[in-house]
Amino acid sequence: MDVDTRLLRYFAVVAEEGSLTRAAELLYVSQPALTKQIRRLEAGLGVDLFTRSRTGMALTEPGRALAERVPALLSGWETALRETRGAASRAARVLRVGFLASAANEATQPIIAEFARRRPGWRAEMRQASWSNPSAGLADGDVDIALVRLPFPGQEALRLLPLFSEPRRVALAASHPLAARETIAFRELWDEPFVAAPAETGRWREYWLAADERDGHPVRVGAVTEHPDDWLTAIANGYGIALAPESAARFYTRPGVVYRPVTGVGPSRVAVAWDPADDDNPVVRDFVRCCRDRHPDRPGGPDGT
Amino acid sequence: MDVDTRLLRYFAVVAEEGSLTRAAELLYVSQPALTKQIRRLEAGLGVDLFTRSRTGMALTEPGRALAERVPALLSGWETALRETRGAASRAARVLRVGFLASAANEATQPIIAEFARRRPGWRAEMRQASWSNPSAGLADGDVDIALVRLPFPGQEALRLLPLFSEPRRVALAASHPLAARETIAFRELWDEPFVAAPAETGRWREYWLAADERDGHPVRVGAVTEHPDDWLTAIANGYGIALAPESAARFYTRPGVVYRPVTGVGPSRVAVAWDPADDDNPVVRDFVRCCRDRHPDRPGGPDGT
DNA sequence: TGCACCCATAACCTGGAGGCATGGACGTCG
DNA sequence: CGACGTCCATGCCTCCAGGTTATGGGTGCA
Structure with a gap:
């Protein structure tokens, strides 16, 4: 039997919440759509995963067995996704650089320019992250390196090199x-x-x-x-x-x-951050070196390009 | 990004075969359907997984990265599936008994009857397997126990109790x-x-x-x-x-x-087989005991019900 | 030059997944 | 005791994804 990761996500949320209505809200789908999906999952498995009642949806024994496995499956897929995209950007000689809106500001341009000089053939792909994502995509593996503002949750699991602070x-x-x-x-x-x-x-x-x-x-x-x-x-x-x-x-x-x-x-401190797994990645190391060499010692004075 | 396990299977086969045409045959879908699916996968990932040429489809570097992960994902799902179904049959007090057409023949009825006697409340669900499946579904985890004819491939990984032989x-x-x-x-x-x-x-x-x-x-x-x-x-x-x-x-x-x-x-030997993981499963043990007690010592002489 | 082999594209059909509105069971509260 | 609220299920509609067949377009080979 085949499943969609979406279906597994749906199941996981319903299992967690114990309620179709609440899960539907969290998942941004209508409750009838969820009802249908969960029933389809049960039909496909030939197993009742929940017992329904006015109080909500309670996992059955086999439902619990499935709920135990699903998170690992989903995170396995996320990992595969990240690895594949990571391999793609390496193969294309692209370094994915995440940055927060307003993270490095004037510092960004010289760093990128220095990187272009140091790594001809490579391209730094700048990805602006929203403020809901203070690691600028690094925590999710969406980028290889990030310009961030400290402190942010999860920074302990990353390498950080502070670049400068500003009031x-x-x-x-x-x-x-x-x-x-x-x-x-x-x-x-x-x-x-x-x-x-x-x-x-x-x-x-x-x-x-x-x-x-x-x-x-x-x-x-x-x-x-x-x-x-x-x-x-x-x-x-x-x-x-x-x-x-x-x-x-x-x-x-x-x-x-x-x-x-x-x-x-x-003051606010700006840092460059990367995943410890990339400690030996020469491209990441080069970018970090660019940051160290090129961050403006005097945060004032915009210098154009 | 969400994927379907079907899509992952498709990808795995194309990656393995290095050809859409051949993969399409193996998967029993048309070649254009596969073309579309693989392109959809690539579009979803934002990554080229294959380089196309007249000689077929060759994995790119990121394609290889994905291909390495996919088998584990698929088998992870298969495992979850088996565990869930297994839990369901335990919860419903059903022992799934696989048997080959013509495996135990006369012996089957008395064994089932004895099991019903020994395990009131439980039901033995008999599942006849086709001859393409000599372990009667045991190797795939589709059943808890099986009546089989020896020898068959994969029997080394199972527990076997020979019951009788017949010319x-x-x-x-x-x-x-x-x-x-x-x-x-x-x-x-x-x-x-x-x-x-x-x-x-x-x-x-x-x-x-x-x-x-x-x-x-x-x-x-x-x-x-x-x-x-x-x-x-x-x-x-x-x-x-x-x-x-x-x-x-x-x-x-x-x-x-x-x-x-x-x-x-x-002669041909009939055996009851089970997964070593079920050595301590009391229901499986009981069924095995029923087989030992109840197989007809004289293979001739049909004894009806 | 014509053929054989691949993969891509086009046109079409079906089923599944989503949305909205509503129904039905059941507890709660005025 | 009846009105209401809270669940989940159902019916109906729309739309897209995934499948099919037929066909196009490279490219090596006879």
């Missing part, structure tokens, strides 16, 4: 009362609503909300965004304010959004 | 010249065409062609059959003759087919 500023709507100020102390912002990263980014989100610099004062979240565009829009619309690296003031400008120096929060 | 006879068309004879010496049959089992059954097929009792004389195969019905038809139509256990003369009769004693070939 953080606060971005706020031009119409905001504090926008008139030259400099702002962070504690003045404790009660402001913030534009935050998605919740699943954990420590990363905390860091940009400066949760550690609030003396336990709770955070107000006015909006959640994943991309610079939404972020700027949310700030311009006054949904909230946000901390941002100094270089964002040069890279992400928009009428109605201003950046102001802020005291009382630490 | 072999020859089945031939009533119109066959030798049908008039009371007894036939096997060497008289060396040049006769035989009705054989499918080639993939290896040693099992050999045994029923009595390849060892021919002094190297080559076998003529007149027809290949998988089921008793085809087998009887082939013999009645004169496509060939065949060896059969003595009990087949009682169980598989048809106008135009006669059975005659034959000298010069060894």
Whole structure:
């Protein structure tokens, strides 16, 4: 009997949630579609996987047996997928470089240029990640190397080479009362609503909300965004304010959004990160060397191309 | 990205064969269908898996990476499938008993009856296997225990308890010249065409062609059959003759087919077989005990129900 | 030059997977 | 006790994926 990994994912979620309705929401499909799929799976196996009741779906004994195996199958496929794509980019002499919007800013261009010089024939494929993905795809194996901002969850499992740090500023709507100020102390912002990263980014989100610099004062979240565009829009619309690296003031400008120096929060550190499995990968090593050689020692001064 | 195991199987065969045309034949689909599927896989992965040429399909480097992983994924799924079905039959108190057409014949009924006595609440689900499957589904995990005829390929990996042996006879068309004879010496049959089992059954097929009792004389195969019905038809139509256990003369009769004693070939041995992993399975042990207790010591004498 | 062998493409058909609306069982609460 | 809420199942519709046959287009070989 053949199955689709999608079907296995569906099954796994239903098994986990114990409810078709809830699982359907998580999976972004309609409940009848899930009903049909699960029944199809059961029919194909010739086995009842769940006992239905008003309280939901409970795994049967054979259902439990299947549920034990499915995660390994799915992650096996994910691994195969990653390996295949990794092999493809190696074969094509492409280094997949993930970066967070606003990660390296001015530093990026010289690093890429240096890499092109050091590795003729190779191409660095730049992939911008959304803020829901603070490792910029490295944790998922989608890229070979990444330019990131520390700290982020999962960084312990990666190699990290810090490149530089830069002060953080606060971005706020031009119409905001504090926008008139030259400099702002962070504690003045404790009660402001913030534009935050998605919740699943954990420590990363905390860091940009400066949760550690609030003396336990709770955070107000006015909006959640994943991309610079939404972020700027949310700030311009006054949904909230946000901390941002100094270089964002040069890279992400928009009428109605201003950046102001802020005291009382630490700087942001930029690093290059890679998978320990690539420690011996000469292309990755070269890229890291490019980063070390080429990161601007003075984070100011955009240098064009 | 989601995939179907079917797609992975397709890919594996194309990778193995190095040719869409040949793979399509093996998979019983049309060549354009395979073309489309493989291209779809490549598109989904965003990776070229093969280089096409007039000589066929050669794996690329990433294609090779995928091909290395796929067998493990497929067998992982097969395992999950078996475990789930096994759990289902345990939960339903069903012992899946595989048997070859004509394996135990008269012995089967008393064994089942004894099992019902010894394990009230349990049910023995009898599954007749075709002759392309001499382990009666045990090798594939489709059944928990099997009544088989020795020898067959793969028996070394199983537990076997021989139950009894019975002489072999020859089945031939009533119109066959030798049908008039009371007894036939096997060497008289060396040049006769035989009705054989499918080639993939290896040693099992050999045994029923009595390849060892021919002094190297080559076998003529007149027809290949998988089921008793085809087998009887082939013999009645004169496509060939065949060896059969003595009990087949009682169980598989048809106008135009006669059975005659034959000298010069060894007897056939019936055994009960199970997976070593089930050595401690009390239900399997019970069934084995039923076999030991209940097999007819005198293979003759049909005893009805 | 014509053929044989591959793979790709085109046109068409069917079934499966999705969506929406609704039904039916059952507990809960006013 | 009846109205409602919460599940999962069903019916109907649409659309796409996967299959088929027929055909095209390279390329080596006789």
